[in-house]
Amino acid sequence: MNAPLGARGLVVSGLSVAAGTTTIVDDVSFTLSQGRPMTLLGASGSGKSLVAHAIMGSLPPGLTASGAIHLDGADLFAADDRPDTRWGRTIALLPQEPWLALDPTMRIGAQVMEVHRHLHGARPAEARRRGLSDLAEVGLADRADAYPFALSGGMCQRAAIAIAHAAGAGLLIADEPTKGLDAVLRDGVVARLRREVEQGRLLLTITHDIAVAKALGGMIGVMLDGRLVEFGPAAEVLERPRHDYARALIAADPSHWRAPSLPAPTDVVVQGHKLAKSFGGRELFSGLDISVRRGEVIAITGPSGCGKTTIGNLLLGLAAPDAGGVERSRGVAPQRFQKLYQDPPAAFAPHQTLRRGLEHLLKLHRLPWRQAEEAMERLALAPVLLDRRPGEVSGGELQRFAILRALLLDPVFLFADEATSRLDPVSQQDVVAILIDAVRNRGLALLIVTHEIALAERVASRVIRIGSDLPLAGGGDA
Amino acid sequence: MTLSDVTLIPVARQHWLTPSRAFGLGLLALLALFSLLGPVLLGHDPAAQNFAASLAQPGRDYLLGADHYGRSMLVRLAHGARLSFGMALLTVVTAAVPGVLFGLLAAWRGGVLERVLDFVATVLLALPGLLLVLILLAFAPGTFGPLYLGLALTLWIEFYRMTRATAATVLKQPHIEAARLLGFGSGYILRCYVLPEIRPILMTLTAFGMATAIIAISTLSAISVGLQPPTPELGAMIVELLPYYDEAPFHVLMPALLIVLLVLGLQLTARGEVR
Incomplete structure (x- = not known):
C-alpha cells in the first residue's frame, strides 16, 4: 500500500573515509542484496557508523570519503550528486536513541502522517489513513495521539520504524537500533526490522549486540579499526569466525562465558x-x-x-x-x-x-x-x-x-x-x-x-x- | 543525527575567536583606547567654552569641530565615550554578580528559595525596564545613582535566569552525582563543573547587557531625564546639537555614530560560533 518498495542492491567497493591525512575507514567493500540483511558488528570507534554515514552522504564536515558506492547502479559519489534528495526517498536512517530523534512537540501520529503528506504528496485525509495504518502495523494504532515523551523506549523505536516505513525508502540503515533497550524490547524491534526485509527492503544494521546480528540473519561484517576484517553469511561467521577479533567478539557474548570462581562471602x-x-x-x-x-x-x-x-x-x-x-x-x-x-x-x-x-x-x-x-x-x-x-x-x-x-x-x-x-x-x-x-x-x-x-x-x-x-x-x- | 564513531574523528576545536568576534573586540579596543587616553592626551576641559569657535567645522584648531558653545567635539566625544563605557560596565557588573550568585543558589538549593527568587524576578520582569528606571529617577532627577540602580535592577534578571537554568541542567547530570560519591565538595563542583558551563553564556550576556545599558543611558539622557547638560553624555549631546542640524549636521551625527560603534562592537563580541 505504501510507495513501491525495493532497491535491488547496494554495492560498496573500496570505501575509505579520511580526516585530513588520517584514514579512519580503510578499504571497506561489501554488497547488500534483497532478502539478505547485512549487520556490521564492531566496537565503538571501529568506524561502522561512518560507513553508514558515507552511504547516506551525511559525513560530518572535515571527513572525506573515497571509493565507490552504487545503489541500484546509481553512483552515490557522482560529482553532481545531491545526497539530501535521496534522504527518506531511497535511503532512510533509523536513528539510535529515537526518543531523541523524534520531534518532542509533535504527536507521533502526525509525525508519520507528515511523511505521506509532504514526501509523497498525499491529500490530508489519505495521509492520515496511511499514517494510521503504518502505526497499526507496528502495534501503535491506539497511540497515534501520544507525544514521544509518553512512550517507552521500545515504542519510540517502533514509531521511528513506522516513519522510516512510511518513507518507503528502498534502503534502510539502522544505527544501533536496540541501544538501551532490554531483551524483550530488543526482540520486538528486531522482529520489525525482519518484516521490513521480508517486504523487499535492503537493510543495513549497525550494532554491537551479537544477539541482534544472530536474529537478523543474512550477512555479517565485523569491523576493527576501520577495516572490515570478516564478512560472510551470518551462520558461518557466528559458528566459525576466521579473524582473531571476530572470534574474540563472538566468544565475548555473555552466553559463552564461564562462571567465575568467587571466594566465600564475608561480612x-x-x-x-x-x-x-x-x-x-x-x-x-x-x-x-x-x-x-x-x-x-x-x-x-x-x-x-x-x-x-x-x-x-x-x-x-x-x-x-x-x-x-x-x-x-x-x-x-x-x-x-x-x-x-x-x-x-x-x-x-x-x-x-x-x-x-x-x-x-x-x-x-x-x-x-x-x-x-x-x-x-x-x-x-x-x-x-x-x-x-x-x-x-x-x-x-x-x-x-x-x-x-x-x-x-x-x-x-x-x-x-x-x-x-x-x-x-x-x-x-x-x-x-x-x-x-x-x-x-x-x-x-x-x-x-x-x-x-x-x-x-x-x-x-x-x-x-x-x-x-x-x-x-x-x-x-x- | 548522532554519530557513534565520534571518538574516531580528530576534534577540530571550535575557534573561540571567530572573525566577527575579533572585529568586535578590535572595535571595542579602539573605542576603549579613545575613551581612556583621549581625555588625558587632549587635556582640555570638556566644558571649556569659546564662543568665537561656535559650531566650528572640523579643522586645524578643532579636529572634529566645536559645538554651539565652542566646546571641542573631540574632547567631548572622548569624555562621552568614557562615561557610556564606564557606566555600562559598572551597571553590568552590578547586575551580573548578584544575578549569577542568586542563579547558582536557586539551582543548588531549589525549594522555597528558588520560588521566592523566581517570583521577585518575574515581578521585576513584568515592569518595563525603562519604567523602573524612570520611577527611580523621579527621586533624584539627572543624577547617576538612580539611573545605575534602575538599569542594574532590570539587567540582573537575565543573568539570574540563564545561570539558574544552565546550572540546574548541569547539576542534574550523573557526573555531579559521581563527583559527590568520589568525595568532592560543593565548592569544587561549582568551580570545576558548573562555572565552566556558565562562562560562555556570561560573556554573551555581559556584552548584550552593556549594549542595552549604553542605549538606555543615552536614550534617557536624550529625553532629558537621564544625565543633564553640560555633562558630556552622548545622548544629551545629540539633543543639545539638534537645533543646529541645518548648519552643522555632522556635529549631530558624530555622537550618534559613536553610540552605533559602541553597540556594534559589543554585539559582534557577543556573537559566538556560527551555529
Missing part, C-alpha cells in the same frame, strides 16, 4: 530492610529485603522501568526509600561506596581532561600519582588517553577509567548500573573481568543491575529478579 557491607519505593504514583517494589556481603556478586534483573536502578541508589543513599531503612557497615568511609554508570561519558565532566580529573581526585584523597599509573597499567589504559576529554575516548576505555577512579578509593561496595550495556561484547567482557577480579582480590561487594539475563546468570552469586510479574512500563511492549 555484610550494606543491607536494606523492607524497602519500598513508588514513582509517579506507581509502586516499584515494597517489603524488599536485600543484603550485600563482601566478596559477593549480586545481580538484579528485570524489565526496564521496574525500579532495579532505584534499589542500588537506595543502598548508596542517593535516594531515600518511602519505607524501610538502609544500614551500611559502621566505620567505613562514605567514599568507599561507589557507583558505575550506564553511559560512561555522562559520568565525567565533559570539558575536563581525564588527567585533570584524576589529579584532582588523588589530591583530594592525598594519594600519590604513582598509584593511578599502576592502576592504569593493570587496566590496560594507555597514558596517551590521559590528555583527552571524555568524549574523545571510546566507551570501553572510559568505563575502565570510571572503574579505576572508583578502585583508587578502595571501595567496599560497588554498584554497577547497566555499566556494560553500551559497550561492545569484547569491552564488556574486559570490564566485567576487571570487576570480578576486584571482588576476588579486594573483597569488594559488587551489585550489578542489568537487563541481560545471560550476563547476570554467568557472573552473579545471587540473582534477584524483580518486576517480572508486573506489566511493562507503558504497557503493550512486546
Whole structure:
C-alpha cells in the first residue's frame, strides 16, 4: 500500500573515509542484496557508523570519503550528486536513541502522517489513513495521539520504524537500533526490522549486540579499526569466525562465558530492610529485603522501568526509600561506596581532561600519582588517553577509567548500573573481568543491575529478579 | 543525527575567536583606547567654552569641530565615550554578580528559595525596564545613582535566569552525582563543573547587557531625564546639537555614530560560533 518498495542492491567497493591525512575507514567493500540483511558488528570507534554515514552522504564536515558506492547502479559519489534528495526517498536512517530523534512537540501520529503528506504528496485525509495504518502495523494504532515523551523506549523505536516505513525508502540503515533497550524490547524491534526485509527492503544494521546480528540473519561484517576484517553469511561467521577479533567478539557474548570462581562471602557491607519505593504514583517494589556481603556478586534483573536502578541508589543513599531503612557497615568511609554508570561519558565532566580529573581526585584523597599509573597499567589504559576529554575516548576505555577512579578509593561496595550495556561484547567482557577480579582480590561487594539475563546468570552469586510479574512500563511492549 | 564513531574523528576545536568576534573586540579596543587616553592626551576641559569657535567645522584648531558653545567635539566625544563605557560596565557588573550568585543558589538549593527568587524576578520582569528606571529617577532627577540602580535592577534578571537554568541542567547530570560519591565538595563542583558551563553564556550576556545599558543611558539622557547638560553624555549631546542640524549636521551625527560603534562592537563580541 505504501510507495513501491525495493532497491535491488547496494554495492560498496573500496570505501575509505579520511580526516585530513588520517584514514579512519580503510578499504571497506561489501554488497547488500534483497532478502539478505547485512549487520556490521564492531566496537565503538571501529568506524561502522561512518560507513553508514558515507552511504547516506551525511559525513560530518572535515571527513572525506573515497571509493565507490552504487545503489541500484546509481553512483552515490557522482560529482553532481545531491545526497539530501535521496534522504527518506531511497535511503532512510533509523536513528539510535529515537526518543531523541523524534520531534518532542509533535504527536507521533502526525509525525508519520507528515511523511505521506509532504514526501509523497498525499491529500490530508489519505495521509492520515496511511499514517494510521503504518502505526497499526507496528502495534501503535491506539497511540497515534501520544507525544514521544509518553512512550517507552521500545515504542519510540517502533514509531521511528513506522516513519522510516512510511518513507518507503528502498534502503534502510539502522544505527544501533536496540541501544538501551532490554531483551524483550530488543526482540520486538528486531522482529520489525525482519518484516521490513521480508517486504523487499535492503537493510543495513549497525550494532554491537551479537544477539541482534544472530536474529537478523543474512550477512555479517565485523569491523576493527576501520577495516572490515570478516564478512560472510551470518551462520558461518557466528559458528566459525576466521579473524582473531571476530572470534574474540563472538566468544565475548555473555552466553559463552564461564562462571567465575568467587571466594566465600564475608561480612555484610550494606543491607536494606523492607524497602519500598513508588514513582509517579506507581509502586516499584515494597517489603524488599536485600543484603550485600563482601566478596559477593549480586545481580538484579528485570524489565526496564521496574525500579532495579532505584534499589542500588537506595543502598548508596542517593535516594531515600518511602519505607524501610538502609544500614551500611559502621566505620567505613562514605567514599568507599561507589557507583558505575550506564553511559560512561555522562559520568565525567565533559570539558575536563581525564588527567585533570584524576589529579584532582588523588589530591583530594592525598594519594600519590604513582598509584593511578599502576592502576592504569593493570587496566590496560594507555597514558596517551590521559590528555583527552571524555568524549574523545571510546566507551570501553572510559568505563575502565570510571572503574579505576572508583578502585583508587578502595571501595567496599560497588554498584554497577547497566555499566556494560553500551559497550561492545569484547569491552564488556574486559570490564566485567576487571570487576570480578576486584571482588576476588579486594573483597569488594559488587551489585550489578542489568537487563541481560545471560550476563547476570554467568557472573552473579545471587540473582534477584524483580518486576517480572508486573506489566511493562507503558504497557503493550512486546 | 548522532554519530557513534565520534571518538574516531580528530576534534577540530571550535575557534573561540571567530572573525566577527575579533572585529568586535578590535572595535571595542579602539573605542576603549579613545575613551581612556583621549581625555588625558587632549587635556582640555570638556566644558571649556569659546564662543568665537561656535559650531566650528572640523579643522586645524578643532579636529572634529566645536559645538554651539565652542566646546571641542573631540574632547567631548572622548569624555562621552568614557562615561557610556564606564557606566555600562559598572551597571553590568552590578547586575551580573548578584544575578549569577542568586542563579547558582536557586539551582543548588531549589525549594522555597528558588520560588521566592523566581517570583521577585518575574515581578521585576513584568515592569518595563525603562519604567523602573524612570520611577527611580523621579527621586533624584539627572543624577547617576538612580539611573545605575534602575538599569542594574532590570539587567540582573537575565543573568539570574540563564545561570539558574544552565546550572540546574548541569547539576542534574550523573557526573555531579559521581563527583559527590568520589568525595568532592560543593565548592569544587561549582568551580570545576558548573562555572565552566556558565562562562560562555556570561560573556554573551555581559556584552548584550552593556549594549542595552549604553542605549538606555543615552536614550534617557536624550529625553532629558537621564544625565543633564553640560555633562558630556552622548545622548544629551545629540539633543543639545539638534537645533543646529541645518548648519552643522555632522556635529549631530558624530555622537550618534559613536553610540552605533559602541553597540556594534559589543554585539559582534557577543556573537559566538556560527551555529
